[in-house]
Amino acid sequence: MAKKTEEKIEDNQEFEDFRVGDAIYRTKISQMHKDRKPYKVPNPRELLAFIPGTIIEINVKKGDQVKKGEIMMLLEAMKMKNHVKAPFDGIVKNIYVKVGQIVSKNYKMIELK
Amino acid sequence: MSLRSKTSDLRKRMSEAIKGGGDKAIEKQVSMGKMTARERIIELLDSKSFFEYDLFVEHAAKDFDMDKKKLAGDGVIIGTGTINGHPVCIYAQDFTVAGGSLGYMHARKITKIMDHAMKLKVPIIGINDSGGARIQEGVNSLAGYGEIFYRNTLASGVIPQISVILGPCAGGAVYSPALTDFVFMVDKISKMFITGPEVIKSVLGEEISMEALGGARVHAEKTGNAHFYAESEKECFNQIKELFTYVPWNNTKKADSFPTKPPKTKSFKISKIFPADPTEPYDVRNIVRSISDDSNFFEVQNLWAANIVIGFTRLNGDTVGIVANQPLVLAGVLDVDSSDKAARFIRYCDAFNIPLLTLVDLPGYLPGIDQEHAGVIRHGAKLLYAYSEATVPKITLIMRKAYGGGYIAMCSNHLKADFVFAWPTAEIAVMGPTGAANIIFRKEIAQADDPDAVRQQKIDEYKEKYANPYIAAAYGYIDSVIELNETRKFILHALEISQSKEVVLPARKHGVPPF
Numbered sequence: 001m002a003k004k005t006e007e008k009i010e011d012n013q014e015f016e017d018f019r020v021g022d023a024i025y026r027t028k029i030s031q032m033h034k035d036r037k038p039y040k041v042p043n044p045r046e047l048l049a050f051i052p053g054t055i056i057e058i059n060v061k062k063g064d065q066v067k068k069g070e071i072m073m074l075l076e077a078m079k080m081k082n083h084v085k086a087p088f089d090g091i092v093k094n095i096y097v098k099v100g101q102i103v104s105k106n107y108k109m110i111e112l113k
Numbered sequence: 114m115s116l117r118s119k120t121s122d123l124r125k126r127m128s129e130a131i132k133g134g135g136d137k138a139i140e141k142q143v144s145m146g147k148m149t150a151r152e153r154i155i156e157l158l159d160s161k162s163f164f165e166y167d168l169f170v171e172h173a174a175k176d177f178d179m180d181k182k183k184l185a186g187d188g189v190i191i192g193t194g195t196i197n198g199h200p201v202c203i204y205a206q207d208f209t210v211a212g213g214s215l216g217y218m219h220a221r222k223i224t225k226i227m228d229h230a231m232k233l234k235v236p237i238i239g240i241n242d243s244g245g246a247r248i249q250e251g252v253n254s255l256a257g258y259g260e261i262f263y264r265n266t267l268a269s270g271v272i273p274q275i276s277v278i279l280g281p282c283a284g285g286a287v288y289s290p291a292l293t294d295f296v297f298m299v300d301k302i303s304k305m306f307i308t309g310p311e312v313i314k315s316v317l318g319e320e321i322s323m324e325a326l327g328g329a330r331v332h333a334e335k336t337g338n339a340h341f342y343a344e345s346e347k348e349c350f351n352q353i354k355e356l357f358t359y360v361p362w363n364n365t366k367k368a369d370s371f372p373t374k375p376p377k378t379k380s381f382k383i384s385k386i387f388p389a390d391p392t393e394p395y396d397v398r399n400i401v402r403s404i405s406d407d408s409n410f411f412e413v414q415n416l417w418a419a420n421i422v423i424g425f426t427r428l429n430g431d432t433v434g435i436v437a438n439q440p441l442v443l444a445g446v447l448d449v450d451s452s453d454k455a456a457r458f459i460r461y462c463d464a465f466n467i468p469l470l471t472l473v474d475l476p477g478y479l480p481g482i483d484q485e486h487a488g489v490i491r492h493g494a495k496l497l498y499a500y501s502e503a504t505v506p507k508i509t510l511i512m513r514k515a516y517g518g519g520y521i522a523m524c525s526n527h528l529k530a531d532f533v534f535a536w537p538t539a540e541i542a543v544m545g546p547t548g549a550a551n552i553i554f555r556k557e558i559a560q561a562d563d564p565d566a567v568r569q570q571k572i573d574e575y576k577e578k579y580a581n582p583y584i585a586a587a588y589g590y591i592d593s594v595i596e597l598n599e600t601r602k603f604i605l606h607a608l609e610i611s612q613s614k615e616v617v618l619p620a621r622k623h624g625v626p627p628f
Contacts, residue, residue, distance in 0.1 A: 027394050
């Protein structure tokens with residue numbers, strides 16, 4: 001067993017500089033660490049799919065005025081029809097999905113202004 | 114009927130049942146590169162040691178014309194035998210019989226052998242190769258899973274539980290392996306997931322192969338669900354046999370003792386492996402080998418969270434659990450995954466009377482938004498909990514860096530390590546010299562004519578004064594500062610005199626660890 005890890009982390013990779021706090025260490029960087037996604041500050045005007053699912057109804061169109069709490073779309077996921085509500089009073093700036101479209105988690109569905 | 118005809122009738126019944134799903138299904142199993150369930154048991158257990166029970170069990174399902182179907186042994190083989198001469202209970206799902214699907218009687222056979230294992234206080238090994246719940250049996254197959262999970266939970270920490278995934282293991286079925294101590298998987302044969310590629314495709318439109326979703330490599334490297342990865346079933350069985358040389362047969366026993374042998378110091382010499390410069394990497398597994406009997410080390414979860422190393426070795430012939438920061442990967446930092454990995458292993462060792470040896474060399478916790486948002490606080494706390502709660506002998510060796518929270522977490526004196534040794538290269542301080550100097554001497558650095566020069570001077574002063582083992586030793590937090598080549602001697606002695614260690618924890622039903 002041990003042999004395989006050594007093959008993996010010693011033969012296939014170069015040492016790199018890696019900063020932890022105030023010091024720089026010579027070490028190997030794991031793939032998991034390299035693959036991590038950078039943090040993005042969430043934009044409250046963009047509504048992202050909070051669960052993967054299918055858009056089954058869209059009640060608004062571009063330019064519509066919406067009131068806080070108004071149901072703008074239905075996102076069906078896990079046998080539930082989830083309400084996509086307006087988080088504040090605003091105007092629909094853009095809609096990025098169509099009825100019947102399957103969306104993955106965090107897919108941008110609608111933008112308000 | 115005469116005795117002879119009764120005997121031949123029995124033999125006929127047996128030979129029919131032993132065929133499982135029949136020649137065609139067996140051919141298909143073999144063509145996938147898989148052994149049959151019975152072959153697997155025979156390969157894993159000591160030669161001629163296997164005794165089978167419940168061969169003639171039949172399913173009790175009536176709906177969907179199931180009453181017209183006969184399923185040999187209801188798709189699972191149960192029995193007892195020995196490994197390395199010690200008794201074990203075992204079950205193996207037979208994919209050739211209705212895809213190894215789990216119905217009510219199938220589950221009853223598994224729970225029967227699990228109950229045996231608990232009564233006899235011997236390990237239970239489960240070989241999983243099943244399409245999942247037998248849909249025709251409805252809620253009864255769910256009941257079967259639930260009964261298995263309940264027994265897995267009660268057996269946890271009492272008898273060793275080994276799960277071997279040698280085929281699909283999908284949906285609810287995955288939770289039995291997840292509740293057991295060690296999960297073994299084989300490349301291209303094992304698959305584990307809650308929702309398979311088909312469901313993912315229909316719900317999300319995302320395409321992924323079974324192997325990429327839940328193959329052996331994924332679980333060994335990415336999810337940490339598998340503890341051992343093998344390239345063939347045979348290699349996998351050899352890993353299980355080797356594991357059983359290190360673990361006791363139940364929680365009231367100690368693992369087998371072996372004749373002690375000195376380390377192979379020609380190949381593993383500490384002074385050649387170990388760089389004194391705290392920023393230079395080395396493979397901590399070679400430090401383990403430089404002090405262990407015959408330089409042996411049996412690593413667990415070697416592919417996942419490789420910035421911490423866990424595994425078993427022998428010192429003076431007896432099993433010891435190793436937890437070691439690995440400077441080779443991510444400088445040996447603690448993070449979410451490495452904390453989880455080490456914490457669970459510590460609890461395993463504590464449950465099964467295996468002393469712990471902790472090798473410390475880490476810059477601290479990995480800084481980052483992803484880590485904070487992934488809950489590194491909760492995960493890191495598991496390590497503190499596991500070490501504090503463990504009452505087996507705990508020996509710690511601080512090799513180089515032990516800063517801040519990392520120093521406390523890695524089985525420090527304060528979490529009740531029995532013995533803490535440090536090499537003269539150890540640096541035990543509240544934080545690294547640069548950071549500490551920047552805070553303590555902030556004013557002086559800012560007001561200086563040449564701040565950089567003053568900063569460097571202050572850093573050097575701090576390093577000289579505090580980045581060593583002697584401040585901690587002055588408070589008695591380090592029991593002995595030792596020379597590198599004295600390490601094995603000190604550790605062997607510490608283990609020897611800790612043999613009848615007894616600690617009584619406060620009475621409670623159970624703690625509430627930061628799971």
